[in-house]
Amino acid sequence: MKELFPRGQVMGFAFSLVLTLVALSVIMFDLSLKMAMIILLVTAFMQAALQLVMFMHAGESEDKASIYTNVYYGLFVALVTIFGTMLTMIWGYQ
Amino acid sequence: MDYFDRFAVPHPSPAIYASMVAIGLTMIAVVAGITYFKKWGYLWREWLTTVDHKRIGIMYILAALLMLFRGGVDALMMRAQTAIPDNGLLDGQHYNEVFTTHGVVMILFMAMPFIIGLMNIVTPLQIGARDVAFPRLNAVSFWLFFMGAMLFNISFVVGGSPDAGWTSYFPLASNDFSESVGSNYYAIAIQIAGIGTLLTGINFIVTILKMRAPGMNLMKMPMFTWSILITNFIIVFAFPVLTVALALMTMDRLFGTQFFTMANGGSDMLWANLFWVWGHPEVYIVILPAFGIYSEIISTFARRNLYGYNSMVISMVAISTLSFIVWAHHFYTMGHGAMVNGIFSITTMAIAVPTGVKIFNWLFTLWKGKIVFTVPMLYSLAFIPIFTLGGVTGVMLAMASADYQYHNTMFLVAHFHYVLIPGTVFAVLAGFTYWWPKMFGFMLSEKIGKWSFWFITIGFNVTFFPMFITGLDGQARRMYTYSESTGYGPLNMLSFVGAIGLAIGFALIVYNIYWSTRYASRNISNDPWDARSLEWATHTPIPEYNFAIVPTVDSTEAFWDAKKKALNYLAVK
Ligand code: HEM
Ligand SMILES: [Cu+2]
Numbered sequence: 001m002k003e004l005f006p007r008g009q010v011m012g013f014a015f016s017l018v019l020t021l022v023a024l025s026v027i028m029f030d031l032s033l034k035m036a037m038i039i040l041l042v043t044a045f046m047q048a049a050l051q052l053v054m055f056m057h058a059g060e061s062e063d064k065a066s067i068y069t070n071v072y073y074g075l076f077v078a079l080v081t082i083f084g085t086m087l088t089m090i091w092g093y094q
Numbered sequence: 095m096d097y098f099d100r101f102a103v104p105h106p107s108p109a110i111y112a113s114m115v116a117i118g119l120t121m122i123a124v125v126a127g128i129t130y131f132k133k134w135g136y137l138w139r140e141w142l143t144t145v146d147h148k149r150i151g152i153m154y155i156l157a158a159l160l161m162l163f164r165g166g167v168d169a170l171m172m173r174a175q176t177a178i179p180d181n182g183l184l185d186g187q188h189y190n191e192v193f194t195t196h197g198v199v200m201i202l203f204m205a206m207p208f209i210i211g212l213m214n215i216v217t218p219l220q221i222g223a224r225d226v227a228f229p230r231l232n233a234v235s236f237w238l239f240f241m242g243a244m245l246f247n248i249s250f251v252v253g254g255s256p257d258a259g260w261t262s263y264f265p266l267a268s269n270d271f272s273e274s275v276g277s278n279y280y281a282i283a284i285q286i287a288g289i290g291t292l293l294t295g296i297n298f299i300v301t302i303l304k305m306r307a308p309g310m311n312l313m314k315m316p317m318f319t320w321s322i323l324i325t326n327f328i329i330v331f332a333f334p335v336l337t338v339a340l341a342l343m344t345m346d347r348l349f350g351t352q353f354f355t356m357a358n359g360g361s362d363m364l365w366a367n368l369f370w371v372w373g374h375p376e377v378y379i380v381i382l383p384a385f386g387i388y389s390e391i392i393s394t395f396a397r398r399n400l401y402g403y404n405s406m407v408i409s410m411v412a413i414s415t416l417s418f419i420v421w422a423h424h425f426y427t428m429g430h431g432a433m434v435n436g437i438f439s440i441t442t443m444a445i446a447v448p449t450g451v452k453i454f455n456w457l458f459t460l461w462k463g464k465i466v467f468t469v470p471m472l473y474s475l476a477f478i479p480i481f482t483l484g485g486v487t488g489v490m491l492a493m494a495s496a497d498y499q500y501h502n503t504m505f506l507v508a509h510f511h512y513v514l515i516p517g518t519v520f521a522v523l524a525g526f527t528y529w530w531p532k533m534f535g536f537m538l539s540e541k542i543g544k545w546s547f548w549f550i551t552i553g554f555n556v557t558f559f560p561m562f563i564t565g566l567d568g569q570a571r572r573m574y575t576y577s578e579s580t581g582y583g584p585l586n587m588l589s590f591v592g593a594i595g596l597a598i599g600f601a602l603i604v605y606n607i608y609w610s611t612r613y614a615s616r617n618i619s620n621d622p623w624d625a626r627s628l629e630w631a632t633h634t635p636i637p638e639y640n641f642a643i644v645p646t647v648d649s650t651e652a653f654w655d656a657k658k659k660a661l662n663y664l665a666v667k
Binding site: 063066070073074076077080081084085087088089092093094 | 327331421
């Protein structure tokens with residue numbers, strides 16, 4: 001019975017619920033915009049990683065290397081787009 | 095404006111009514127012709143519903159050639175209008191519509207499908223696969239592209255074309271300043287075609303990563319396949335930004351949201367930003383496959399293997415990441431501080447380094463090669479110096495402080511035509527000529543091909559070189575006319591003459607297709623160029639399943655080495 005019980009998956013599921021609740025806290029409490037955005041960004045990335053590894057089984061097949069290369073590249077582009085846009089449109093704008 | 099008023103041609107002229115009639119008549123003629131020759135069944139079964147990568151590729155190229163002529167007519171109109179000062183051939187509104195559709199059509203509906211067409215035909219063959227990973231999805235991609243392109247093209251006679259430039263900057267493209275439906279066509283037609291492209295990207299990444307012939311590890315892939323793999327990575331990560339930006343634009347224009355407005359917390363400059371977050375990678379999407387095509391052709395006709403395989407791959411990977419961190423060089427003058435402009439100047443100049451590495455690799459491949467001057471090779475050889483000029487002027491534009499002088503002048507227009515035409519256009523013409531015998535079982539006439547090559551190369555330089563000069567003299571882009579006292583007249587006339595040369599060159603290509611279809615010998619081998627990679631290892635015409643026996647590979651030039659070792663890849667006769 002013990003071997004049949006998907007412990008990892010259940011814990012992953014619980015954890016993803018926790019992440020959702022934490023993200024929800026942004027509208028429950030009166031946070032500053034900055035704080036709210038940080039919480040959302042962090043939980044969003046953790047949530048995405050969790051889903052990818054736990055429930056979409058990235059890293060469990062032979063072509064693990066190419067899957068992770070894709071993911072890292074996507075991550076790079078996403079971060080560059082977001083922070084680059086912040087830089088050009090807000091932080092670096094005169 | 096009343097709802098239906100927005101669909102009326104906002105700015106009619108005899109030319110537009112004449113095109114309406116011409117489009118109507120052409121459509122009737124096509125339908126009547128197909129019916130008369132009883133080709134509906136054939137067309138439907140063999141082409142419209144096909145999922146074969148080779149046929150889909152051919153349809154892409156056919157559509158791209160049509161769009162090349164549509165965009166070419168736009169270009170001729172622009173050059174004719176500006177050939178002499180104070181010309182009245184087109185008025186301001188028409189001129190705006192013409193340069194907008196020229197840009198969109200050439201980049202999105204000519205360059206992209208031409209490249210996607212070639213990659214459809216060649217990539218699966220080069221990696222020894224029997225089709226792409228998702229053949230049906232491939233057909234969906236094609237039809238999305240095709241419908242997007244057609245929707246965009248009817249804007250001309252139904253409601254008026256978009257007129258805010260291919261960059262469609264806000265606030266000009268907002269409802270306040272572009273009242274007619276023109277810019278809606280931009281938002282929706284490009285969206286449809288763009289989703290098709292995104293699907294292609296996924297399809298080819300999977301195909302190349304998962305379906306290579308046994309033995310072909312990544313570092314044994316032919317260079318064209320490498321360039322396609324990297325291009326598709328850029329597609330998959332750049333196009334979503336365009337998708338989102340266009341969706342926001344659509345909502346702004348149709349549902350009254352305020353993303354890109356100047357009031358209510360919107361930001362018009364955010365559009366420019368998002369556009370170029372996609373737009374700069376896009377220019378590399380259309381140039382990297384060109385690099386791949388040249389690599390194949392140069393090594394085939396220099397009769398040597400490609401110099402510096404590893405450095406070629408590394409430079410392309412470097413370009414693919416760098417292409418995502420340079421976009422702000424398109425709007426240095428928008429008002430951000432020296433820090434932002436400085437950062438983007440440096441990243442932009444850095445991209446010239448891997449590009450230069452590739453140029454040197456091609457030169458070293460040619461060095462001591464036994465060069466055969468075929469038509470594809472002529473395009474490849476002409477590409478090297480002309481493109482270098484484009485790259486050097488790019489680096490000039492990359493210096494933010496200097497860019498304030500010539501941003502949005504004809505100098506910029508000359509720069510990007512100097513990279514796009516010898517880069518992308520020469521490459522697709524070269525690739526098209528090179529792979530033609532594999533597609534159709536006969537060769538295009540070399541003689542007519544050489545005539546068109548010279549018309550195109552000389553015509554191109556005569557058209558665009560003068561723009562460097564008028565640009566530095568201060569002629570702004572997108573101006574529909576200028577006064578005689580500016581002194582721009584003579585050089586603009588020269589440009590017009592060059593444009594006619596280009597037009598003759600392209601007309602000769604069509605004539606070549608016609609002539610060769612009628613008269614060229616059908617008696618050619620499977621490998622008429624004595625080439626190197628696997629697409630030449632299979633029969634011509636290519637069987638539907640490509641390879642009867644999937645070849646096993648153990649070098650970067652599998653077919654060449656097999657020929658040298660007298661192995662036969664076509665074990666099944
Ligand atoms: C050495 C590499 C290159 C550098 C350093 C470079 C640099 C630049 C810069 C700084 C601009 C903006 C100038 C301005 O708006 O004032 C620009 C515009 C442009 N470049 Fe390049 N470029 C390079 C290669 C290419 C290539 C390979 C392509 C396409 C195949 C390309 C296509 C374009 C286009 C289409 C535009 C302008 C679009 C518009 O405003 O409508 N460039 N380039
Ligand atoms: Cu750019």
